[in-house]
Amino acid sequence: MLQDLRYRLRAMFRHKAVEEELDEEIRFHFDHEVEKYMRTGMTEEEAKRRARLVFGGHEQVKEDCRGARGTQFIDLTLDDIRYALRQLWINRTFALVMIATLALSIGANSAIFSVVDGVLLKRLPYPEPQRLVRIFLSSAAYPKFPLNPFDFLDFRARNHSFESVAAFTRGDVQLSDSGEPIRLNGFGITSGYFRVLGIKPHLGREFDFTEEIPGNGLQVILSDRVWRTQFNADRNIIGRKITLNMQPFTVVGVMPAGTEHPGNDYHAVAYGQSVDVWWPFSFAGDSNRRGSHFIEGIGRLKPGVTIEQARAEMNAIMSQLGREHPNNDAGWSVLVIPLHSEVVGTSRRMLLVLLGAVGMVLLIACANTANLLLARASARQREIAVRLAMGAPRLRVVRQLLTESLLIALTGGALGLTLAFGGVRALVSLLPADFPRAHDIHVSGPVLAFTLLISIFTGILFGLAPALQASHTDPKQGLQQSGRTSTASRHQSRLRSALVISEVSLACVLLVGAGLMLRTFLNLLHLNSGFREDNVLTASLSLPHQRYKTGEQTARFYQQLVRSLNTLPGVQSAGAGSDLPWTGYDENAGGFTIEGKKPAPHEEFHARYHMASPGYFSAMGIPLLEGRFFTEADGKGAPWVLIINRAMAERYWPQEDAIGKRISFEDTPKKDSDWMTVVGVVGDVKDQPNSLNAEPAFWWSEFQASEPDMSIAIRTQSDARQVADGLRDAVHRLDPELAVADVKLMNQVVDASLSTPRFTFVLVGLFAGLAILLAGIGTYGVIAYTVAQRSQEFGLRVALGAQRRDLLQTVFAQCARLAVPGTLLGLVLALSLSRVVQTLLYGVSATDPLILTGASLLVLTAALFASYVPARRASLADPMRTLREE
């Protein structure tokens, strides 16, 4: 076996030497043979003739020896490649057009596949990630909701499905050991959190149960990045005290690089290495009060336990809890979702649609290339006829032609790959900032394999039909016909028309897609957002509990800050709010009482809650519809006031005046101070630009509610960036140790929230553009070809008195025979795919008649445009020339 391999390898790589040796060997034999015969008295001539007779044809013997070497297949292939290269070199322009077409479409496919591979296919960076699941609660009002800490403790204690479960919740901290204080992305985690993920600390240990006890919480685990950038990768950091939120925290562990956050829903931080520190989550409070939901569950299934089994068990536990705590825990079910689906989430469909779209571009490129090859095959009929007449088997001709198309495809693929390298970088930069696993997107091994595969696949796909067709050339006919007038068979022209029709139909589908994405993007862009984002600077502040122990202190800080911000030059209005529009804020208050109303059975009143200072609404450009904004007077000691949005007014006080109405958060409000009074109604702002409707929402006055974590909004007369320094100074005059984080223009916030639809639109648009260009080239090719073939007929018709217009009509009719069925087929395809894309759209139906019509018209125009040049050439047919040639 080994000997065999060594032999074949030598035969292959030392091809020339082996051939020379064979030559020498045969010559040696022949000379001896001749000598032998000459000794018997023959003349040299006679002896040679005799020897040749006995030996057989030298070339035949050599060929047989090559066969015996077992490298014939490779030798033949090398021959084919040499021949193919010569052919391609002779038809350089032709080869270039095909290679460029394929490079573009293969490159686009590889680039999109890189994204699909990085985001959807690559394993999550945890051991046995298929056993990781996320745990949520679900009810009719809240389909996906965080857990209550005490419910979590019961889940942890009672389940048998999980190896371990853990919970985590966002809680940023401020690090102020040296220099300007900085905000760090922090998470409170229960013990076993990293054990669930399967990641061991690089130094130290993770939290255990003792740290869950209230009072033991001043401990911290650092991320590799913080350890390196803030603590110089100090290996003796374990046990050291660092200042977080102005309190001394003991470092107990450092996580290794590559510790990725599994993503979270509530106060979301992007998936990836986005978390800086982890602190122990402690379970304080009354375990019978389970109304507050703010921690997220994650678990690792025991080997062999399925998601369904875990889901069933968790729901059984939840029903037990519902019986034990009917006030809080009845009516919930448990969601157990594979971590991978949770991470990949909504991007999955978008990516698959993009992959489909770019696949269509590749099919169009294939059809185009096949068409070019077919056209050339008829021009090469003579050459092929000669080869067939010389005795080449038909299979050999097919093989030869397939080698040519594979060579074209592989060259295109190699070029495409270099395009993909650049393309992937561009794609990643276009991706939304919070896109899951964006850092996992590279041109990797699987992408290389994919590119090679689709190159071979396309090579065969576009090469097979022309090759089979050519091999059916009749040598006699092929030789008789002169090159120029050789006519394509009926069958061939039918095949070429079919190819163009399918190209046109695919291009039509992509144009419809691009139209829909454009419409979606424009809808979102020109959405009545409910706020005005121009000239607004935003930032976020988080007051550490250690220094701002009382609500009065917090309220006073924001009161003074807002006051001083409003005096900055160029500022029209400034305020603080618990959140900014379109940033994914989704805090809910449920179960409040509305004076004089009862909720429907099994339902409760609920609404998004926010906090705002005076100046917030005007800075954000949210209009006042009724009543008044907050004032400085709405502070501690004053009656509690609320501002609600229109959605809340319409939900709970339909056809009533909401102003003066009261709600309470006491279970049984008695005195006047238990009630809060609606003093204003503001316009609606949706959670996200593509949310269907605005949620009912209300705002407390910040000076009464005293939320420590607030966003700042400053509206200026001109460029809002100019007040950034003023903002920092104002904050540091009040508290020099406070970090001013996330300083951004509101335009940037809006821009980021539109990046997904923009990404989809740009790519589908790009693919559609490429598609229509290719389909146009395909149409042009076929029409130009037939016009060239029929030039004599056209000349005769002119000679016989036909008008130029008649000739134009003939050509355009042929174009219509391709474009109209193509477009119709495309529309049918687009309609059948409408269900797939509907969820990616906003404010437009996937079967929007305007877009379908527009796309059809565009396709038809492009086809018409493509046949204009050949049509003109036909109409200029010169009867004299035709007659001379006949």
Next chain:
Amino acid sequence: MTGRIELPQGTLDLLILRTLLPGAQHGWAISERVQQLSSEVLSIQQGSLYPALHRLERRGWIKARWGTSDNNRRAKYYELTPTGKRQLEHETKAWRKLTVAVQQVLEGA
């Protein structure tokens, strides 16, 4: 050329291996030797010898090296490898069995 019989399929390999048993030979000598040994009854197209030699070499039954012939020319010599020797024994036995069996059938009929 009358009186000669065509070589049955597969026997050429056996004859070549047998010819090489006494020692290394070059192609022409192998051809002459086969011819002599078979008393010129077997008709072997000399050309078919070379593909067979290459095939045997690939299988590792014989190996080739370049040497100098009697008249001082460079020539390719083939010799049996240990596997080749075993193969020869094996094939000789098989051949004997076959001929005996065929003979029995012929005489018994």
